[in-house]
Amino acid sequence: MSSLALNTGPCLDDGPDWSFELLENYQQQIARVAALYKLDTYPNQIEVITAEQMMDAYSSIGMPLGYNHWSYGKKFIQTEQHYKRGYMGLAYEIVINANPCIAYLMEENTLPMQALVIAHACYGHNSFFKNNYLFRTWTDASSIIDYLVFAKNYVSRCEEKYGISAVEDFLDSCHALMNYGVDRYKRPQKISMEEEQKRQEEREAFLQSQVNALWRTVPGKAQNATTVSHFPEEPQENILYFIEKHAPLLHPWQRELVRIVRKIAQYFYPQKQTQVMNEGWATFWHYTLLQHLYAEGRVSDRFMLEILHSHTNVVLQPEYNSKFYSGLNPYALGFAMFTDLKRICEQPTAEDKSWFPELAGSNWLETLHFAMQNFKDESFISQYLSPKVIRDFRLFAITDDSKVANLEVAAIHNAEGYQQIRQLLSAQYNLSQLEPNIQVQQVNINTDRALTLRYIPHNGIPLADNMQEVLRHLHRLWGFEVRLEQQDNLGNITLLASCQS
Amino acid sequence: MAHFIDRRLNGKNKSAVNRQRFIRRYKQQIKQAVSDAISKRSVTDLNSGESISIPARDIKEPFFHQGKGGKRDRVHPGNDQFSPGDKIARPQGEAAGNGKGDASQDGEGNDDFVFAISKDEYLDLLFEDLALPDLKQNQLDKLVQYKNVRSGYRAEGIPANIDIVRSLRGSLARRIAMTAAKKQQLKDAEQQLAEQEKLAVPDELQRRALTKQIAELKQKIAAVPFIDSFDLRFRNYQKRPEPTSKAVMFCLMDVSGSMDQATKEMAKRFYILLYLFLSRTYKNVEVVYIRHHTQAKEVDEQEFFYSQETGGTIVSSALKLMLDIVQKRYNPQEWNIYAAQASDGDNWAEDSAPCAKLLAEQLLPLLRYYAYIEITPRAHQSLWEQYQQLLASHQNLAIQHIREVSDIYPVFRELFKKQAA
Numbered sequence: 004m005s006s007l008a009l010n011t012g013p014c015l016d017d018g019p020d021w022s023f024e025l026l027e028n029y030q031q032q033i034a035r036v037a038a039l040y041k042l043d044t045y046p047n048q049i050e051v052i053t054a055e056q057m058m059d060a061y062s063s064i065g066m067p068l069g070y071n072h073w074s075y076g077k078k079f080i081q082t083e084q085h086y087k088r089g090y091m092g093l094a095y096e097i098v099i100n101a102n103p104c105i106a107y108l109m110e111e112n113t114l115p116m117q118a119l120v121i122a123h124a125c126y127g128h129n130s131f132f133k134n135n136y137l138f139r140t141w142t143d144a145s146s147i148i149d150y151l152v153f154a155k156n157y158v159s160r161c162e163e164k165y166g167i168s169a170v171e172d173f174l175d176s177c178h179a180l181m182n183y184g185v186d187r188y189k190r191p192q193k194i195s196m197e198e199e200q201k202r203q204e205e206r207e208a209f210l211q212s213q214v215n216a217l218w219r220t221v222p223g224k225a226q227n228a229t230t231v232s233h234f235p236e237e238p239q240e241n242i243l244y245f246i247e248k249h250a251p252l253l254h255p256w257q258r259e260l261v262r263i264v265r266k267i268a269q270y271f272y273p274q275k276q277t278q279v280m281n282e283g284w285a286t287f288w289h290y291t292l293l294q295h296l297y298a299e300g301r302v303s304d305r306f307m308l309e310i311l312h313s314h315t316n317v318v319l320q321p322e323y324n325s326k327f328y329s330g331l332n333p334y335a336l337g338f339a340m341f342t343d344l345k346r347i348c349e350q351p352t353a354e355d356k357s358w359f360p361e362l363a364g365s366n367w368l369e370t371l372h373f374a375m376q377n378f379k380d381e382s383f384i385s386q387y388l389s390p391k392v393i394r395d396f397r398l399f400a401i402t403d404d405s406k407v408a409n410l411e412v413a414a415i416h417n418a419e420g421y422q423q424i425r426q427l428l429s430a431q432y433n434l435s436q437l438e439p440n441i442q443v444q445q446v447n448i449n450t451d452r453a454l455t456l457r458y459i460p461h462n463g464i465p466l467a468d469n470m471q472e473v474l475r476h477l478h479r480l481w482g483f484e485v486r487l488e489q490q491d492n493l494g495n496i497t498l499l500a501s502c503q504s
Numbered sequence: 505m506a507h508f509i510d511r512r513l514n515g516k517n518k519s520a521v522n523r524q525r526f527i528r529r530y531k532q533q534i535k536q537a538v539s540d541a542i543s544k545r546s547v548t549d550l551n552s553g554e555s556i557s558i559p560a561r562d563i564k565e566p567f568f569h570q571g572k573g574g575k576r577d578r579v580h581p582g583n584d585q586f587s588p589g590d591k592i593a594r595p596q597g598e599a600a601g602n603g604k605g606d607a608s609q610d611g612e613g614n615d616d617f618v619f620a621i622s623k624d625e626y627l628d629l630l631f632e633d634l635a636l637p638d639l640k641q642n643q644l645d646k647l648v649q650y651k652n653v654r655s656g657y658r659a660e661g662i663p664a665n666i667d668i669v670r671s672l673r674g675s676l677a678r679r680i681a682m683t684a685a686k687k688q689q690l691k692d693a694e695q696q697l698a699e700q701e702k703l704a705v706p707d708e709l710q711r712r713a714l715t716k717q718i719a720e721l722k723q724k725i726a727a728v729p730f731i732d733s734f735d736l737r738f739r740n741y742q743k744r745p746e747p748t749s750k751a752v753m754f755c756l757m758d759v760s761g762s763m764d765q766a767t768k769e770m771a772k773r774f775y776i777l778l779y780l781f782l783s784r785t786y787k788n789v790e791v792v793y794i795r796h797h798t799q800a801k802e803v804d805e806q807e808f809f810y811s812q813e814t815g816g817t818i819v820s821s822a823l824k825l826m827l828d829i830v831q832k833r834y835n836p837q838e839w840n841i842y843a844a845q846a847s848d849g850d851n852w853a854e855d856s857a858p859c860a861k862l863l864a865e866q867l868l869p870l871l872r873y874y875a876y877i878e879i880t881p882r883a884h885q886s887l888w889e890q891y892q893q894l895l896a897s898h899q900n901l902a903i904q905h906i907r908e909v910s911d912i913y914p915v916f917r918e919l920f921k922k923q924a925a
Contacts, residue, residue, distance in 0.1 A: 023508055030506050047506035056511065059518040074565055076526030079519040080619045110512055125506060171529070179567050322582025331581060399583035401592070405573040409591040415583050428579040439568050464574030472566035 011299045017306040018114025023051075026108075029118045030125075036295045037126040040368060042288065044129040045144060046103040049121065053110050058082045060097050060107055067099055068151050070158035070263070072174055098124035100132040100274070102144040115309040118302075122292045127285025134376045135280070137273035147270060154263045157203075161256050173257055176476035177243065177264035182438055184243030184265035185272045207255035218251045218448070238457065239443040241265070242477075251452060252482035261480070276379045276434055283337015284375050290314055290338070320396065331428075336396070340383070343392050344371060354390055385429035390421045400427045405463075436461050444488070453484040458499065460489065466499065474502040527625065533558045534621070538629045539913050554626040557616040631781055634920040650743040661738025674735035682728045690721040751786035751872075752834050753779060754843035756822045760797040761814040762850045767879045770909055771846035772809055774877055777916045778844050786840060792829060796822035798852075802829065817850045819887060820859045827866055836870040843867075844875045851887040860890035868898050875919055876903040 015028055030049070037044070052060070062079035063069040099105040106124040108117055132138050162170045177184075239245045243265040247258050274281070293310050296302045302310075320335040321327040344362070347355045348370050351363030362370055374387060399415040400423065413427070414420035430436055444457035454477070458466055470487055477485045486501040527534060537556045586592075621629070657670055697714040700706045755775050757768070775791075782789045793808035794800055797815040800822040826843065834841055851859070868874060876891055878884065884905070891903050904915045 023510070026508060030508075034506065048509065049506055050509045050511045052511045052514075056514065056518070062519050062522065071521045071525055073522065073525040073529045076519065076522035076524070077563060077617075079523055080526065081617075084619055107511075167525075167528075171525070175565070178565060182567060320581050322584070323580040324582065324584075328580075328582075331579070396581040397583040398579050398581055399586050400577055400579045402575065402577050403594070404575040406575075408594070410594055412586040412588055412590040412592070413577060414588055415586055417588075420588060424579060427577045430577070431579055437570075439570055441568055460574065462575040464570045464576065465572075467569050467571035469564070469566045470568060472564075473568050476566070 009295075009299045012301050014303050015301055015306075016114075017303040019309075021112070021114040021117050025114060026117055026121070029114075030121055032296055032301055033118065033122050033126060033292055036292050037122075037130075037288070039295075040288070040291065041372065042126050042130040043133055044104065044126060045101075045133050047125040047129060048103040048105045049108060049125060050105060051108050051110055054086070057097070057107065057109050058086060066151055066267075067101075067105060067148065068155055070155045070174075071162075072178075073171060074175075074178065096120040096124045098128045099147075100138060100142055100144055100270075101147050104129040104132060104144070113309065115306045116313060118293065118306075119289050119310055119313055122289035123285045126292065127288040128281060130288075131277070131281050131284045131375060134372070135273070135277060135379075136377055137277060137379055141273045142270050150266065150270075154267070157259060157263065161260065165256065170260070172479070173260055174264065176479045177261055179473050179476035180242050180246075180480075181264055181268045183441065184241060184261075184268040186241050186244070186269065187435070203259065207259065211255055211258075214249060214251060214253075218452075234446050234448050235443060242441070242443055242456070243268070245443045246480045249446070250481050253480070273379075276381070276432075279333040279337040279340075279380045279432065280375065280378065280383050281337070282334045283339075283341050286314070286317060286334050286338040287341040287371075322397075323399075331396075336392075339392050339395060340387055340389075341371060341374075343389050344374060344387055346391075347389060352391075358389060359387075380432035381429050381434075384432060385425060388425045388428060390416075390418075393421055393424050398424050398428065400424055439464075439466055441487075451484060452482075453486060454481045455486045455488060457496075458487060458489045460491065463492075465489075471500050471502070474500055478502040478504070527621070530558055530563065531629075533562060535629055535632070538626065555618060555620045557618045559616055563617050627780060627784060630777075631784065631920075634781065634917060651746045652741045653744045654739060655742040656740050657737045658740040659737065661740070665738040665741075667737050667739050670737035671731070671735050674737060675731045678732065678735055679728055679730070683725050686721050686725050690718060690725070693718050693721065750788050750790075750838060751782055751840040751842060752790045752792060753782055754792045754794060754826050754829075754841070755808065756794050756796070756826065756843060756845040757808065758797070758817055758819070758822075758847040758850065759795045759811070759813045760817040760850065762817070762848050767846075767848055768809055770879050770906060770912060771877070773909070773912050774846060774906070774916065775844060777912070778842070778875070781916075781920065782842060792826075794822050794825055794829075796825075800825040816852055817847075818855050819845075819847065819851045820855050820862055823859060823862045823867060827862070830867075830870055841871045842873050842875075843871055844877070846877050846879060847887065848880045849878045849882070849885045849888055851885065853886055856886040856890045859887060860894055863891075863901075864894050864898065868894075868900060871900060874901050876901070877906050877915065878903070879906045881907055 015032065016025055018025065026049075030047075058079060060067070061082045062075050069075060096109070097107045104125065106120070106129075108120055112120065132142075132144060138144075158170060158174075235245070235249075243261050246253070247261040247265065250258075253261070293302065293307070297307045318332070318335040318338045320332045321329075345367045347359055347362050348365050348367035351359075356363045374383065378386060393416045397416050400413040400420075402411045402413045404411075414423040416424065440459045440461060441456050442459075443454065445455045447453045447455075456477075460466075466487075466489075474485050474487055482504075484501065484503045487499045489497050489499050491497070534556050537558070538554060657667060693714050697711065697718065700711050700714065753775075757763070757771055759768075779789060779791065791805075793803050793805060795803055795808055795813075796817070796819065797813050798818045798821065802825065803811075822845075830836065830841060863874070878888055888903065888905075891901070894901055895903065902919050904919055906912055906915050
């Protein structure tokens with residue numbers, strides 16, 4: 004299946020039990036083939052761990068180390084429960100966007116599984132982390148571990164100084180707004196531990212002085228009062244950043260905690276937006292790399308059968324009426340799209356030529372790399388979802404309008420529907436439509452210091468009723484009254500909820 | 505470029521702190537669940553952990569998300585029957601057709617959050633803030649065993665305790681110290697002799713002197729003994745007093761006709777709690793069961809709880825038997841003795857005063873703690889009143905009244921709650 008020259012060689016031992024020596028052999032072969040396909044990766048640090056350790060890793064959302072918080076304990080207990088009762092298998096691997104790229108292999112995996120995981124995580128995900136524009140822009144792989152160390156130490160120092168409960172409550176409030184701690188448009192600064200520590204104290208003092216300037220009660224010139232009458236001048240999307248910079252009553256250490264939560268949210272932001280691509284890319288490459296090794300005669304039939312078995316499970320897409328259905332499987336969709344992209348380049352049909360004139364007949368490897376580097380799920384789907392994939396998945400779109408009694412089928416996998424399905428599916432991965440659009444609208448700096456958030460519904464979808472609880476958390480951070488209002492498409496403003504001292 | 509790291513031997517409990525944080529945060533709810541559980545559970549599996557259920561609404565982590573309503577478009581796979589424009593009845597509840605509805609966005613449904621705590625965590629919570637009652641200092645002093653422990657080295661001892669490595673190290677050090685200077689002289693002398701040998705006309709006199717000096721030095725070096733009694737080091741042992749970890753628990757129960765099975769079950773729960781509590785403090789806890797009606801008898805557990813007897817009640821018979829057993833088998837110098845008596849309060853009226861006297865004069869001085877629980881919905885009778893009079897003068901006596909099953913745990917806590925310092 005490969006278009007690259009085969010370099011046949013002796014067949015590697017196929018286990019099924021693995022040893023470090025065998026893993027090393029497989030790793031070298033996979034690395035050799037990955038280089039043929041121009042996969043550019045961070046160095047790999049492959050760690051073999053037990054199932055218990057895997058559960059630990061799960062509960063800290065895959066961070067190799069995190070600050071202590073009860074919610075991670077809760078996550079751990081849930082994971083443990085589900086795993087022990089057999090509701091859920093553990094993932095075969097976890098991979099961390101860091102330099103070197105850390106991948107965890109589970110001890111229980113067989114040798115073919117370990118090889119699959121190495122190809123998937125250490126060459127698939129790893130090259131994605133290193134080259135996708137979102138990751139390049141938003142995360143700094145070389146410093147994340149340092150930053151997590153800094154965060155963990157800082158939080159535990161705060162706990163010693165101010166008490167576990169105070170820190171815990173405060174972090175709860177920050178976590179409630181974690182999704183609103185992200186800059187969507189502005190490029191973030193790189194974070195690193197030394198820098199962080201060096202600047203942290205200066206920052207504390209400086210921040211405090213800025214806050215004080217804003218909230219100065221000694222009357223200044225009358226002119227000043229009018230220029231800041233509307234604050235902030237523009238609505239602010241990054242609520243946690245706004246809190247960190249402007250909340251009147253926070254102590255310096257609390258501002259630093261807000262910052263830590265916000266930085267971590269920012270670090271995970273690209274992962275949320277590239278699920279389909281990231282998994283699809285990794286799946287495509289574990290499949291391609293291992294097929295290449297098989298074609299070279301370096302892995303046995305027995306080995307390959309197990310690989311194919313696992314691969315098939317990974318890309319299984321239950322249909323809408325199956326009891327296993329829980330939405331589109333990102334592995335399946337991503338794998339199908341990358342595979343189809345390759346097909347379009349190599350064997351374009353007339354349909355492909357009209358839909359993708361630039362792609363048909365181009366160098367598939369370059370095209371795939373370009374697609375991986377420059378898109379996120381939303382744009383990737385709107386750019387590359389082909390009619391063939393839509394037909395293969397038999398995709399159809401359902402419109403659910405609460406004002407209408409019945410659901411309606413908006414489009415199906417036919418010539419009239421391709422464009423619409425593509426557009427709707429792309430929107431389905433658009434985070435700005437999935438997460439409620441809530442921004443800081445106004446602060447009454449000259450009067451009662453109340454903070455007003457504004458929710459602008461998308462397609463008339465209301466906020467879930469737990470907003471009062473979230474507002475209570477926001478109130479804890481802000482210290483004065485907080486209000487949440489909604490602006491409908493006609494521009495009418497209604498007050499949804501408020502929380503007073 | 506890749507390297508493998510074997511982390512399997514690293515600690516697996518990286519999340520232990522977070523788990524503890526979780527338990528700490530929900531301690532109130534968990535404690536409630538624990539004390540509910542103690543009255544619900546069958547007594548025999550008290551030694552295992554407990555499954556704790558916390559209402560899901562209490563542990564939610566709220567965040568802004570979209571609610572139901574509005575207009576949504578969803579793309580699904582596997583179309584087998586639909587054409588554009590088809591109308592479909594809206595599925596009831598969170599059916600599959602709705603895909604990512606509200607339920608999945610909540611992350612967790614509305615079920616209670618159930619999780620298991622280990623036996624240790626369970627017991628910690630169960631017995632939190634409980635302590636053994638204040639004990640008299642002299643009692644503590646008495647209950648001592650001695651244990652041999654290593655403590656360094658000494659220069660004298662018996663051959664069996666020689667520490668070879670230490671001894672040889674001493675020997676080596678002594679030999680170096682005693683021969684270093686001579687070896688230096690020997691080296692110098694040999695060098696001079698060698699120079700003499702090279703000369704065309706050696707100074708015979710000096711050559712002889714040097715040869716003699718060399719021979720003497722060699723002899724002196726050889727005379728330093730390989731090992732000397734001075735080098736010997738012996739392992740040293742000391743006797744360390746250790747509080748005894750042996751405890752015996754006497755369970756006394758009235759099995760006369762007036763005690764029904766339900767009352768006995770309540771008593772049993774109390775005994776189990778006491779047993780668990782003691783076994784957290786003492787390594788070995790023996791249990792002696794004494795049942796009585798008009799006569800007392802030592803029995804095994806099965807008979808104690810489940811055999812039915814009839815007849816009157818003479819409590820002092822049990823106390824006498826207990827005293828007898830203590831004197832025969834459980835030397836109070838070695839054993840921590842606890843006793844718990846359960847009764848419905850009935851006693852032969854003439855017997856109550858002798859009971860109190862026996863308890864006060866003979867038993868209580870030997871015991872760490874004596875707990876009397878009266879399981880009855882009725883008013884107290886003479887035994888209770890007699891015991892009550894002893895309370896003031898005896899710190900290690902406690903009496904409590906239990907009316908129903910749910911009282912047991914609170915009463916137990918009441919008996920063993922930590923005394924304010």
